Amino acid sequence: MSAAFKARWSTITPPGANIAIPDPVTFGEFISNTLWQPQSGEFGILPLITATLLISGVALAVAIPLGLGAAVYLSEYARPGVRNALKPTLEVLAGIPTVVYGFFALTFVTPTLRNLLFGASLNSLNMLAAGITVGVLITPLISSMCEDAISAVPRSLREASYAVGATRLETTVKVVLPAAVSGISAGIILAMSRAVGETMVVLLAAGAGPNFTFDLRQSAETMAGHIARISTGDISYGSLDYTSIFAVGMTLFVSTLALNIVSDLISRRLRERY
Numbered sequence: 001m002s003a004a005f006k007a008r009w010s011t012i013t014p015p016g017a018n019i020a021i022p023d024p025v026t027f028g029e030f031i032s033n034t035l036w037q038p039q040s041g042e043f044g045i046l047p048l049i050t051a052t053l054l055i056s057g058v059a060l061a062v063a064i065p066l067g068l069g070a071a072v073y074l075s076e077y078a079r080p081g082v083r084n085a086l087k088p089t090l091e092v093l094a095g096i097p098t099v100v101y102g103f104f105a106l107t108f109v110t111p112t113l114r115n116l117l118f119g120a121s122l123n124s125l126n127m128l129a130a131g132i133t134v135g136v137l138i139t140p141l142i143s144s145m146c147e148d149a150i151s152a153v154p155r156s157l158r159e160a161s162y163a164v165g166a167t168r169l170e171t172t173v174k175v176v177l178p179a180a181v182s183g184i185s186a187g188i189i190l191a192m193s194r195a196v197g198e199t200m201v202v203l204l205a206a207g208a209g210p211n212f213t214f215d216l217r218q219s220a221e222t223m224a225g226h227i228a229r230i231s232t233g234d235i236s237y238g239s240l241d242y243t244s245i246f247a248v249g250m251t252l253f254v255s256t257l258a259l260n261i262v263s264d265l266i267s268r269r270l271r272e273r274y
Contacts, residue, residue: 030247036210036226038244045251047212051127051220052255055202056195058131058216059138063191066135067142068184074143075150076172087147094140102204105133110205121217125207128216133205134198138191145190149183150176182267189263193256199224223252 025043033044070090074083109129114122122128153176161171177184207219208229221229230245 034212038240043244043247045223045248047210048221048223048226048248049251050212050214051202051206051210052196052222052224054214054216054220055127055131055134055198055206055222056192058128059134059195059198060188060192062132062135063139063142063195064188067139067187067191068146070139070143071146071150072172072177075147076168076176090140090143093136094144098137098198098200099204101133101137102201105129105201105205109133118217123207123217123219125205125219126217127206127220130202130206131216133201134195137198137201138194141194142187142191145187146180146184149180149187152183153179182269186263186267189259189266193259193263196222196259197224197252197256198222199228203228223248223255227252 030043030045031049032046033042034046035042035044036047070086074087078086106125106129109132110122110124110126113126113129114120157175157179158171161175166174202222202225206225207221208225209219209221210226211218211220213220227245227249230241
């Protein structure tokens, strides 16, 4: 145990507290360990990462068809009056507080899934309901960005497609969407970044406490949800539980930063010049 580590530990340990100094954790152990129990010296972030990815995956499975479908309909098929009515509705969804979405998941989505599909096997707090609700939450973001990308495709490309006998559907699928793929891809990745960082919905609907499982019917805790629970709970400032959330926060920050960088790179790589 290094002297520097002991000195640092003494600054975050209350005077007179009899708390054992934990062994340093390697990066490999931090990423691969399936237990997150700071008081026992177990700092495995894998359960938090797994829950974050599972909920984000469910959210994207819900949001991509809805958001992209809405964007295509509004930009290519909807009449001006319908478009002027539906677009503000989607924008209103983006402005609803996330705590409302959380209670919606808790009081409507979970009971509905339990009554229609899973019965008692569905935990009252579960990743599936949280993922579906987060998907509804990020749908306006995908729809807005995809619509902007589709609308930016020059009208001349559509007219050229119609001139060779293509239908509107063929033009949309084979001409417009490929031309707008950079903006669509960037929007989807940014929406995933938003889903990864979502806090209130997963805190209310997915459960509290790390749980390494791939069963969407079970409760689990994401990185953002863990940070919110620890920082707003009765954990004393400077305790091991409290200081450990900074490692989780750094992991979450690096993850979302990487997604944003990838989004920008894809947008630059696939962007067409007209």
